[in-house]
Amino acid sequence: MHHLPLLLSLLLAIAAPLAWAAPASHQLGQLSQIYDTTDKLPLPNEGNLQVHDPNIILHDEHYYLFKGGINIPIFKSGNMSGPWEKIGTVLDGDSIIHKGNRSRPWAPTTIERNGKFYCYYTLSSRGSRNSAIGIATTTTLDGSAWTDHGVLINTEKGPGSDVYPYTITNAIDASFIVDQVSGQAYLNYGSFWHDIWQVPLSDDLLSVKDAGKPDAVQLTFIPRKKHKPEEGSWMSYRDGWYYAWFSHGKCCNFDGVFPDRGDEYSIRVGRSKNVRGPFADRDGKLLREGGGEVVYGSNHGVVYAPGGLGVLPASNESTRDILYYHYLNTTIGFKDGEARLGWNYLDYEDGWPVPVEGQDATATSAGSIHGVTNWDYLPVVLGE
Ligand SMILES: *[C@@H]1O[C@H](CO)[C@@H](O)[C@H](O)[C@H]1NC(C)=O
Ligand SMILES: *[C@@H]1O[C@H](CO)[C@@H](O)[C@H](O)[C@H]1NC(C)=O
Ligand SMILES: *[C@@H]1O[C@H](CO)[C@@H](O)[C@H](O)[C@H]1NC(C)=O
Ligand SMILES: *[C@@H]1O[C@H](CO)[C@@H](O)[C@H](O)[C@H]1NC(C)=O
Secondary structure: OOHHHHHHHHHHHHHOOOOOOOOOEEEOOOHHHHOOOOOOOOOOEEEEEEOOOOEEEEEOOEEEEEOOOOOOEEEEEOOOOOOOEEEEEOOOOOOOOOOOOOOOOEEEEEEEEOOEEEEEEEEOOOOOOOOEEEEEEEOOOOOOOOEEEEEEEEOOOOOOOOOOOOOOOOOOOOEEEEOOOOOOEEEEEOOOOOOOEEEEEOOOOOOEOOOOOOOOEEOOOOOOOOOOOEEEEEEEEEOOEEEEEEEEOEOOOOOOEEEOOOOEOEEEEEEEOOOOOOOEOOOOOEHHHOOOEEEEOOEOOOEEEEEEEEEEOOOOOOEOEEEEEEEEEOOOOOOHHHOEEEEEEEEEEOOEEEEEOOOOOEOOOOOOOOOOOOHHHOOEOOOO
16 A cells, blocks of 8 residues: 555656756757757847846836746846846745745746736745745835735645645646636646646635636646656737747756757747637647747857746737747856846737847737737736
């Protein structure tokens, strides 16, 4: 009786840390095997900030940036290229959730609804499914205290972790979307263990709806492969389509050892008319079947392993959406702490997002919005 769970947990414990030891790896020096030098993708506009898993909202004509770090740092700038001023942190100490490194949450996602800000954050540790998504709220971004409400989702251990699909998934990297018709809010989350999932949120956005039996759907999955490196979910809405974004591949820990070219982080997407999916890529392949259109990846031999993305929706039909992310600059270095903020405006070709070079915010006719967008239901209320 006792042997099976022990064996399983041992297998699970060793599977994750080994996830990237198995594929061929390369030392720095064989550059052509490591870097993609394609010039088909645009270079990023440099955000001039060190960041991993950036999250940006536009509020009151200023950009506010949240990132993984001690107590979840908040930065502010008048534009996407900085300079960014650190204005505080979301938490004023350890998270009230007893998991991972309580002083150093990962991958925050902040949204605004009805004058209140909600920051979903992650506590975990590398290679572990013993994770949690927590939530903190405030009513003003500049200098006010946030309230830490604690856990929304536990996986592996803790209250509720015995509820499906928390029994098989990994509670990291939350993102947020609202159904444009019904107004129902959803949380997307997950990685590696059964990849990315979606659950409905309760009306106060502080808990999962029907917590004991959540109406969960799987958004992405890589079947038939041992390693399932999809994480960092994001969801955007435009012109009648929901776009499910994620990062695919190896994110970090490149210290002198690199995966095969193309196995490092890249930014992928699929879309659906329904917020709950199924999502398919440009070739019609379901994201649940390993699909995902590569929107942005390593390029020019300079940009390496971009990911941890978000999309800032255009504030009206004349302007472009912004794709932002972190990336490594091969001339600077490969330490996790050296990742930089990058961003590009997006055009849409046949409804598929394409990053464009430069800083022209003007939407082209090809990229303009034809359908009806319910601006009130965008994840972030813009301007006001
Ligand atoms: C961007 O915003 C920062 C901070 O608000 C400001 O210092 C800088 O001059 C702005 N840059 C441009 C190009 O507007
Ligand atoms: C949490 O992470 C920070 C930053 O990496 C580190 O300085 C600190 O020692 C860690 N705390 C624990 C309890 O591991
Ligand atoms: C659209 O949004 C941009 C950027 O916020 C703003 O400068 C512009 O005035 C807006 N245009 C219209 C027609 O509202
Ligand atoms: C990469 O780093 C070099 C050296 O600091 C800098 O000149 C260049 O602009 C950077 N490029 C990008 C895309 O970050």
